[in-house]
Amino acid sequence: MSQAKTEFLERSKTFWNPGKTQDWIDMGVDLVIDRREGYYLYDMDGRRLIDLHLNGGTYNLGHRHPELVEVLKAGTERFDMGNHHFPALARTALAEALQACAPGDHFKYTAYGSGGGEAIDIALKTARHAAQKKKIVSIVKAYHGHTGLAVKTGDERFSKLFLSEDTQGEFIQVPFNDLNAMEDALRGRDVAAVIMETIPATYGFPMPMEGYLPAVKKLCERYDAFYIADEVQTGLMRTGELWGCMKYGVVPDIMVTGKGISGGMYPIACVLISEQCGGWLKEDGFGHISTMGGAELGCVVAMKTLEIVQRPEVRSMVQFIGDYLRAGLNDIMAAFPDFFIGIRQHGVIMGLEFNHEQGAKPVMKHLYENGVWAIFSTLDPRVLQFKPGLLLTQADAEEVLRRVAIAVELARAEVMGNRRRMV
């Protein structure tokens, strides 16, 4: 590590976040991201990393995608964030564009947040208003953000620290892929909404069983609850369709998109609301206010992002990338079957499962040392989140596989010692 970086990390601990700064150092990841371009990150010491973390799809299209940079620059010639109280050109234009590509004809309005958590809060408030009920059902180990309501839907890991966990019995959590538990939670007809990540990301992408999500939607209908799809990490073509829920045949009542919709260039998150759920927007349009939510520059970038991800070439790229990486990962898995034990995949949403309760951490570390940045799943550290971008080049995909094979072997040796491989 350079002297400059050592000094910088000290400053980071002094002024920003001592715990987080130290934790990364302890995990063997001394990354300070400086320059970035496409799917490459450059550490402040100049080392290049291929980004397979993408902050949950925020950098779907790569870092500083030239068209997004251009549209943002052009946007600044005319707009700033805008005045959140008034009808606004960009907010309305994006809402119209979102409505045109929403996963159902019943979607009518878009409300805006400045980030995913805020958007989730808006979605939950919207459902509560429409249902006139308070209870929210989510999945054990779900992750929907850190704001007031969103944090209560998730793991206590993030709420108890701040004495912000649910104490009123309003937030119920049921295990993923368990329809009986879901039905038990809904049976009392006192639930406003079920909120579902289409594929739970921070939980390491466990995949919904066939028919699970449509069945949950049916249960919602049966017990008068709304279905909120959290498409923050599964939307925007990562499954090969614009919205992941479409692939599973679910038409939600409310849908949240964040991260990638910003193109990684200007913060924005959106809540698509069906006609049936949008009553508060007529009753009291000032009911939710957000100065930064739907900043007009963000809207301009989001529109371009939506346009790019819907190009037919992108769909075919996602297919190529998903198929190619899967074929290569299958080969690597076959070489280390006692350590690398599973692949969860839908399009370019992938989780690599290792046979050790913290297995993804050494893999992450060795990948980092070998020029690839992919992060373990916070809520299931056996699983490495493996999230290639929509536009990954063929050459980079080949590079990724080469480096993964090396890193998995090193991680296996670290975790399992010199035990003979079972092949």
Added chain:
Amino acid sequence: MKPALFNSLIDISDSPAARRGQADLMLEQARWAAAVFDRYDRDTTMRIVDSVAQAAHDHAAEFAEKIVAESGFGVAEHKKIKNELTAKPLVDFYRDQDFVNPRVDEARKIIEIPRPAGVIFALTPSTNPIATLNFKVLMALMTRNAIVLSPHPAVRQTSVEAVRLLARAAEEAGAPTGTIQILPEPTIPVVEAFMNSDKTNVILATGGTAMVRAAYSSGNPAIGVGPGNAPVFVDISADIAKAAQRIVASKSFDNSVLCTNESVLITLPEVESQLKIALKSAGAYICSESETEVLRRFLFHPRGFNIEAIGRDATWIAQECGIRVPGNTKILVAPITQIGVEELLSREKLCPVLALHVAKTKAQALSQARAVLRLTGAGHSAAIHTSDEMSVMDYASAVEVYRVVVNAPCSQGAAGFATNLAPTFTIGTGFFGRSSIGENVGPQHLVHWTRVAYNAGADVPFGNYHGLGRSFRGALPKAPADGVPGSAKAPQPPRQPSAASSIDNATKDELRRLIAAELRDLLRK
């Protein structure tokens, strides 16, 4: 998706960033397709080639008519022939050449492994749009390359439709998605973005000089061609009647839009009047001096050739010039006394107008033919009609071209359709014509070979490569979409033997002979 809705507020579609974005995306999709295509074996490759050739053949007439309607020039009936020639006969011409499997040379202790270029960016002209795009697409497929085409704007709509049809046929036969793509809205800056991209492996440039020069300036490898302006020399030993018939057939074929068409007919006083009579009886109209003057002014504007006249019927041109000609006139012949910058009619004319110059001597005829090519057409084509071998040698060594057609129509002959030259719609104009390739461009130009060379010493043995090929893993298996019913069970297309491989070699030879004979008959008429 309606892009307008997403660009409604801030539209950057005309920015360099947007052009680069479009080029990157299409070319990278092509790169992926090429990487997967490289896994295909020869049978699978040829099955795709044959399916696309069949699709091109089936729609030859339809697209011939649509192109004539869209561009306003050419002869639909002739375009249909060209569109057909560049489909199945083209594939049959190359069927025996293997651009997929390694070849082993025991004697030289060398193994050669074909390596496709990867991503081809191909420009197609307005004059022979469908034939050229059929040709380029099939060449790319034979060599397992991906290709992105950029049509001439004047024939954009039909070209896009045709390429999409071929792409669909290719994908239905198992080609990777994106193997064949077309730029739907080609503009000069967009085309430049594609040409300059480091994702392009080679540019196949057929078109105007400016475009070809831009291709060469792009920094990427390019195979470009130059304009034609073929001189045709009718020697005193020629069979004058047949020469006249062939020249008229060639000039009237698709109204001279093939760049290999005869531009200036050069002959000698001994056979002048005989040739004129023969031309007339073959369907030519010989213009008077004043008619030639009108024609000259009509065809050549101060800024260049009148594009209105490209590929138009001889009778239409005559009417525009107020020249009264018989209704069955196929070509107009304009006698000229000079050749060079002062005589516009000695330049290239992509219409059924042929300049006629009578040289004093054979030596002067040769010098005049060289002069024609100094104006334009260097490295391209020339023709001679004669029965004297020495005249052929003298003429062919004098003119600065890379193909000299003897006793055949030049339009078809130089392009390999009435001669045994390789059939092509991309004429390499070589060093004379500022190009990298001097022969008729074919699939062999789209692969390079990795040469594996053993120690030449007699004491170092060569390996035994019998029955050893490279492994072809075929299409990528579809990755599962976990939790989506049936997603992991996507069936792979069943492997069928290709049509070609089920025919034995003797039958293939016979078929090829029949096809070749049929073609020649067709074009010699």
